[in-house]
Amino acid sequence: MDFDLTEDRQMLSDSLTRYLKDKYPFEARNKVAYAAPYHAPDRWAELSELGAMFALAPEEAGGFGGSGFDISVVFEAMGRALCPEPVLGALLASRLLSAAGADQEALLAGTTKYAVGLGELEAPYALDLIETQARPSGDAYVLNGRKSAVYGGQVADIFLIAAKLEDKLAVFEVSADKASVTGYAMMDGGGAAEVVLEDVPAKLLIGDAASALQDAVNAGIVALCSEAVGAMDVLQTMTVEYLGTRKQFGRPIGSFQALQHRAVDMLTEIEQARSITIKAASELGGPDATRFASMAKNLIGRAGRLIAEESIQMHGGIAMTWEYPGSHYAKRLIMIDHQLGDTDFHLSRVIAA
Amino acid sequence: MDFDLTEDRQMLSDSLTRYLKDKYPFEARNKVAYAAPYHAPDRWAELSELGAMFALAPEEAGGFGGSGFDISVVFEAMGRALCPEPVLGALLASRLLSAAGADQEALLAGTTKYAVGLGELEAPYALDLIETQARPSGDAYVLNGRKSAVYGGQVADIFLIAAKLEDKLAVFEVSADKASVTGYAMMDGGGAAEVVLEDVPAKLLIGDAASALQDAVNAGIVALCSEAVGAMDVLQTMTVEYLGTRKQFGRPIGSFQALQHRAVDMLTEIEQARSITIKAASELGGPDATRFASMAKNLIGRAGRLIAEESIQMHGGIAMTWEYPGSHYAKRLIMIDHQLGDTDFHLSRVIAA
Amino acid sequence: MDLSFSAEEQAFRQEVRDFFAENLPSEMSDVVRSGSEMTKEMMDRYHAILNAKGWLATTWAPEFGGPGWSPVQRHIFEEEACRAYAPRIVPFGLAMLGPVLQQFGSKEQQDHYLPRILSGEDWWCQGYSEPGAGSDLASLKTRAVRDGDDYVINGQKTWTTLGQHANMIFCLVRTDPDVKQQQGISFILVDLDTPGIEMRPIRLIEGGHEVNEVFFTDVRVPAANLVGEENMGWTIAKFLLTHERTNIAGVGFSMQSLEEVKALARVVKRNGKPLSEDPLFAARIAQVEIDLEAMKITNLRMLYKAQKQGAPGPETSILKIKGTVIGQELKDLARRALGPSAAPFPGSLEGNLSLAPADHANDAARYFNNRKTSIFGGSNEIQRNILTKTMLEL
Amino acid sequence: MDLSFSAEEQAFRQEVRDFFAENLPSEMSDVVRSGSEMTKEMMDRYHAILNAKGWLATTWAPEFGGPGWSPVQRHIFEEEACRAYAPRIVPFGLAMLGPVLQQFGSKEQQDHYLPRILSGEDWWCQGYSEPGAGSDLASLKTRAVRDGDDYVINGQKTWTTLGQHANMIFCLVRTDPDVKQQQGISFILVDLDTPGIEMRPIRLIEGGHEVNEVFFTDVRVPAANLVGEENMGWTIAKFLLTHERTNIAGVGFSMQSLEEVKALARVVKRNGKPLSEDPLFAARIAQVEIDLEAMKITNLRMLYKAQKQGAPGPETSILKIKGTVIGQELKDLARRALGPSAAPFPGSLEGNLSLAPADHANDAARYFNNRKTSIFGGSNEIQRNILTKTMLEL
Structure with missing residues (x-):
């Protein structure tokens, strides 16, 4: 049993954190995040150089990581910086390319951008309800359908698309x-x-892809949960700092016990969120990966909402403004629940398992 | 629109409250409540004299009440005193006897005790799943089955039993x-x-009894919700008093804001509980009675748990003792959720409606 | 006990319902339904429609142009307005300043300002909060110093809603810094064209522009613009707070939201079925529906009590707390129902594809914007403090 | 990062599991399973079984008879004990006083008392809380006045768990009333046979007898019974508090409860189907199961940290808060699952009909009894205060 990061992962975490802090100060981040193409092409190459993408793939696929904990390290750093780069799409694609045994050097090097089309308007989360159809056409295939919420899709060079081929995914x-x-x-x-x-x-990449797709989703969930934990840590720190400095009625509002106890409840849920994310990361790739990914995403959904809403409430008006960084952390925490399956979806999966 | 009690109901409420306060001081109450026959035969007759049972039936059935608000007045007073008398059984029976147009003088006068057998071990709440069977036998019928949790059944003279007769209830x-x-x-x-x-x-009382039984349950729910509101009021008062007098760290614990805010949340839920009970009472007998009864019972279940658990927590150890009256109010509030359908059962019914 | 409305009240409800059916332009209800922003022109037009009917200033005394309604009638009007997806009346002149002037204003102030509120000539905004004075409003620092026939104002106000449309602002200012906080505050009317005033937009969490900061630098305001006596501003503020409490539960808006969520859950698919048939989501809706049913009665009970007593009591804080929690829960459900379709930042979708069903493209933005309701108008924490003192007496 | 146990630890787990399988009498696990009360005889017998194996005093140093386990081994032992439905060790002598004597006691005290704890000759109970000193323990008033070679004790203790079985009590008493509260407290050992002591039962909410009041009237205790120096009681109390925190999350017990609730939901019928197929109830179970899975890791993380640092830190308060909430939620689910079958007051059912499935007749009583867990050992409010100071630094 060991709850410390390995030296290599700690170094990656430190260098990513430093880099993101340097290159994505808050106002620059917002500029990139909300103006097309909604990411910074220069940064993308630099992130790859720092190893952010290489950490997502195992050695046999050309990377130097690929385990749940590697993914966690990268995405927790992204979460702390609210980094808007489309690394999630790269991760999902990398898992699929690895499963296919396909070359992914261009992906890891950041020279080709991949995005993955999974969910559809009427089947946003459940893979087995995908309706996009593939049919053979000469040596290759043609696809018909619509993929919704393709993360990083706005700048992708190549899409990996999940589609029905006869009765298989x-x-x-x-x-x-x-x-x-x-x-x-x-x-x-x-x-x-x-x-x-x-x-x-x-072009057909994987003919019978149900388990590879599920693995990609599980990896994506570990990523999103880790990102959430990073964002929670920052938002909690901001909130506690604000409680300690903001004065009303002649005293710091953090001296009011009702707020203190609620801040402690936030802390408690963050520790629980961190724990379940560690668990999901440790199980990734194993036989219980799906179950623990669902558990993690459910808990993160609940904790994320609590931390987002409570941090806004305890800040008061200031956290309702665009100008205050905390509001963007809160938004991210809420919106993570809309990606790769929400609180209820994953609860249902835990029940059904 | 009028949210005041009529003069008659106010008088009944006052006299019942006075009587129960006088005759059921806390220790006497516990003695009666936990020693067979778990009620006080003398009190039963006196309650009838005071009109407690007559208030449950309409004039045409020999009573002087029978509306949702009449039932509320009686049971709210019972809730305030934690009165263990089996009035719920009498109410359920009275509704059925009224529906049958049968004589109920002995019930209202308190000379014959009725109890109603509805739920069964495997169908504790849903009437349509009742499995007790009736079959004709000569001029009358014979019954086979087992009725569970028959309130007041330990002292009943007559049971009214819900049973399947061919395909009808x-x-x-x-x-x-x-x-x-x-x-x-x-x-x-x-x-x-x-x-x-x-x-x-x-003896057959009602041949096609589905709606009469549902009406009896609805009336029982109004009664239980009213009883809960009465008990909540008392428990809230006790809790706030305790917060104001109990000292720790050199000050009344009610000066700690975390407890203050939680006490306010209790207050809020009690007002909501009172409101939905008024609504259910006002709809009793009408076309939407079942829907609002279910809404009320669901809200009462949630509020009852909150008030019970928070009152215990805020009291600390003292509320964990048998000796402290508050603990018995808390128990009543929790156990009301086990009668005539719990939080989840009624939520499901609201959804299905 | 009788929960039904009288025959007269029912007839009134029908009258209001008919009025909205006949007079509310559908482009207005469309905007309300979709949660997009109202233009100033549209708000002015809506006010004019109500004013033509004499229903604009629902809380004003008849001698000033109010309809003379009882609290119950006002409640019915609010319910029907929500039912028709009518816009919300901009409250600053109509619901807030109007009653203040009627109670505390001079004859001249009443004669001058009240008609201009009704006609729409003046658009008022509110100068209450300051960066350092939010929940603790009495600690406000904006100074007004008497100088001849003028007051000279310096300081900063914030959270000034729709100030970008306004030409007038009413402010709480400190006129005596040497007495107990509450005693040195005055209530004053300021023309926003006066030199020395600068208004800057505050962008909100979801991206919208709804509130502003207002900076005052040596702003000279005629002493005649003082309402009531000097240093009685706190009394006026408390009076206004009570007035603000009508409709504080927001029941009508929550009923709107509930219907919207239910409709949304019927069209959104999840796991091959309408979301409304998902047992967990259906339970979430039913739970808040039950709370809202209870809240309707709680609201009426307090309305009834206020009508009997002449004024709402401190227990209306319960309406604020629970009313905002219910409203926020409903916005949360709408957001959840959309799943990934809630993702697009409003206006950023290139081309004409839509992800969300009609009228729901702004649901995530509405969820975030709605978090304000438990913060403004006395945060829910302040309401709990009030209830602790008044109802629990702790 | 590595969540797995080492090969040695896994072998140890198997050894413990085998031990319980071979040595735990089934009548003991039956009692645990059904939630009925353990007799003193049974507890003594269980202690003797563990003692024979050298596994009774899991936190004691080897020189005093402890097994010399690491925190992780102790954790594994606790998990396996729960898995086997073994009784809980009575902690007062073994987990509480033992470590105190080893740290602060004299050689004579160690030599005399420690073996008697292991052998079961002494059954200890705890004299900490007083009617006026619960959360605010330092305000305790029970006085001990030095008189020659004795202390004379007057006062009252309460919440003395299983005091009815005990022959010895360790107490916090006030030896100096004139200094700061925490500084005038001493830790003293008292033979319950000493004249002047009266123990009275406290009946709990669900009807059980588990705790007691202890009255001291001019009770003469040899000064040699003082542990450590006079007035260093608070230091000892704090030391003991830290020790009490092992297994504070109660994860093993919650895992027991979870399995029980799941099994119960499979046999109870609701709406014609097993309750486990009811989507709302299944969601309630899954929700708490997820929280418990997270809590397992939170627990291990803090265990790991404590092992590295040598002592648990203030963040273990998180384990207390969340651990009790999860445990209580599970007891709540068991109670709910029974529906009306939870109604009978234990023991009152005449005849031999049973309403609840086997082992569940006490579930309502267990739910009520379990409310204590968020109150005792430093209420969850006190834990939040501790975390506010230590972790949030507010």
Whole structure:
């Protein structure tokens, strides 16, 4: 039993944290996060150089990580900085490319951007309800369907698309210029896209992809949970600092016991969130990965809402403003629940398991 | 719109409250509540004289009340005093006898005790799942089955039993000495019984009783909700008094803001509980009675738990003792959720409606 | 006990319902339904429609142009307005300053300002909060110093809602710094065209511009603009607070939200079925629906009591707390119901694809914006403090 | 990061598991399972079984008879004990006084008392709380006045758990009333047979007898019974508090409760189906199961930290708060699952009909009894105060 990071991971964590702090000061972050293309192309290359993407893939795939804890380190740092770069899309794609045994050097080096099309408007979270259809066409395939909320899709060069091939779920590679891509900024910054596929040529990557897709989602969940934990830590620190400095009625509002006890409850839930994320990370790739990913995402959904709402409430008006960094952390925590399955979806999966 | 009690109801409320305060001081109450027969036969007659039972039935049935608000007045007073007398059984029976147009003078006068067998071990709340069977036998019927948690059953002279007669739900009258009755004290005082029916002779009271039974349950729910509101009021008063007098760290614990705010939240939920009970009472007998009864019972279940648990927590150890009256109010509030459908059962019914 | 409305009240409800059906332009209810921002022009037009009917200043005395309604009638009007998806009346002149002037203003002030509020000539905003004086309003620092026939004002106000549309502002200012905080405050009317005033927008969490900061630098205001006596501002503020409490529970708005969430859950698909058939989501809706049913009665009970007593009591703080919690819960459910379709930042979607069903593209923004309701108008923490003192007497 | 136990630890777990399988009498696990009361005889017998194996005093140093386990081993032992439905060790002598004597006691005290704790000759109970000193323990008033070679004790203790079985009590008493509260307290050992002591039962909310009041009237105790120096009682109390914090999260007990609730939900019928298939109830179970999974890791993380630092830190208050909330939630679910079958007051059912499934007749009583966990050992409010000071530094 060991709850410390390995030296390598600690170094990666430190260098990413330093880099993001330096390159994404709050106002710069907001500028990048809300103006097309909703990320900073220069930063993307630098992140790759720092190893952020290489850490997501195992050695045999050309990376130097790929375990749940590697993913955690990268995304927790991103969460602390509210980094809007589309690393989630890269992670999902990397898992699928690894499963396919395909080359992913361009992905890890940051020279080709990948995004993954999973959810659809009427099946946002459940993989088994995907309706996008693939059919053979000559040597290759064509796809028809619409993929919704494709993270990083607004700047992707290549899409990996989950689609039905006869009665199986398969994964296809689609060149971005062949699809109809509608990008947008997300509520909490960063970009995504709707991807409409109408007789789009595609290359088969994985023919029977149900378990590879589930693994990618599980990895994505570990990433989002870790990001949430990073964001929670920062928001909690901000809130406690504010409680200690903001004065009303002649005393710091942090001297009021009702607020103190609520701040402690936030702290408690953050520790629980951290714990379940560690657990999900440790199980990633194993036989119980899906179950613990669902547990983690459910707990993160609940804790994220608590921390976001309580931090706004305890700050008062200031946290309702765009100018205050805390409001953006709160937004991120709420909106993470809209990605890769929400509180209720994952609770249902825990029940069904 | 008028939220005041009529003069008559106010008088009944006052006289019942005075009487119960006088005759059920706390220690006497506990003695009656936990020693067989779990009620005080003398008090029963006096309660009837005061009009407690007559208030439950309409004029055409020999009473002087019978509306939701009449029931509320009686049971709220009972709740304030934690009165263990089996008035709930009398109420349920009175509704059924009224529906049947049968004579109920002996019930209202307190000379014959009725109890109603509804729920069963495997169908504690849902009327449509009742499995007790009736079959014709000569001029009358015989019943087979087991009725669980028959309130007041430990001292009943006559049982009214809900049973299947072919494909319909019917109500039968059974003499208590014909059934196998196992009485017990309830966790929160007062008595109930398991009633086992093995070829027990019975008289048909209502042949197609589904709606009469639902009406009886709705009336019972109004009664239980009102009782809860009465108990909540007392427990809240006790808690606030304790907060004002108990000292720790050199000051009344009620000066600690964390406790103040929680006491306010209790207050808020009690007002909500009172409101939904008024609503359910006003709808009793009307087309939406079942829906609002379910809403009320759900809210009372949640509020009751909150008030019970918070009052214990804020009192600290003293509320964990048998000797302290507050602990018995807390028990009553929790155990009301086990009668005539709990929080989840009624939520499901609201959803299904 | 009788929960029904009288025949007269029911007839009144029908009259109001008919009025909205006939007179409310559908482009206005469309805007309300979709949660997008009202333009100033639209608000002015809506006010004019009500004013033409004599229903604009619902709390004013008849001699000043109010309809002379009872609290119950006002309640019915609010309910029907919500039912029709009518815009909210901009409250600063109509619901706040109007009653203040009627109670505390001079004849000249009443004659001059009240008609201009009704006609829409003046758009008022509120100068109460300051960066250092939020929950602790009495600690406000904006100074007004008497100089001849003028007051000279210096300081800063914040959270000034819709100030960008306003030409007038009423302010609480400190006129005596040497007495107990509450005793040195005055209530004064200021023309926003006066030199030395600068208004800056505050952008809110969800991106909208709804509130502002107002800076005062040597702003000269005629002493005649003082309302009531010098240093009686706190009395006026408390009076206004009581007035603000009508409709504090926001029951009508929550009923709107509930219907919207239910409709949304019927069209959104989850796990191959409408979300309304998902047992967990259905339970969430039912739970808040029950709380709202109770809140309707709690609201009426307190309305009834206020009508009997002449003024709402401290227990209306219960309405503020529970009313905002219910309203926020409903906005939360709408946001949740959308799943990933809640993601787009409003206005950023290139092209004409939509993710959310009609009228729901702003649901995430509305959720975030709505967090304000438990903060402003006396935060829920302040309400709990009030209830601790008044109802619990601790 | 590595969440797995080492091969040695896994082997140890198997050894413990085998031990319980072979040595724990089934009548003991039956009593634990059903939540009925343990007799003194049974507790003594259970202690003897562990003592024979050398596993009774898990926190004691080897020289005094402890097994020399690491915190992780102790954790594994606790988990396995719960898994086997073994009784809880009575902690007052073994987990509380033992370590105190080892740290602060004289050689004579160690030699005399420690073996008697292991052998069961002495059954200790605790004299800490007083009617006026609960959360504010330092305000205790029981006086001990030096008189020759004795102390003379007057006062009252309360919440003395299982005092009815004890022959010895350790007490915090006030030896100097003139200094700051915390500084005038001493820790003293008292034979309950000493004249002037009266023990009275306190009946608990659910009807059980588990705690007592102890009255001291001119009770003469040899000065040799003082532990440590006079007036160093508060230091000892704080030391003991830290020791009490091992296993404070109660994870093993909650895992027991979770399994019990799940099993119960499978046999109870609701709406024609097992309750486990009711979506709302299933959601309630899953929710707390998830919290418990997280709590397991939180517990291990703090255990790991304590092992590295040598002592648990203030963040263990998190374990107390969340651990009790989870445990209480599980007891609540068991109670709910029974519906009306939870109604009978234990022991009152005439005849031999049972309403609840086997082992669940006491579930309502257990729910009520369990409310104590968030009150005793420093209420959850006190834990929040501690965390405010230590972790939030507010």
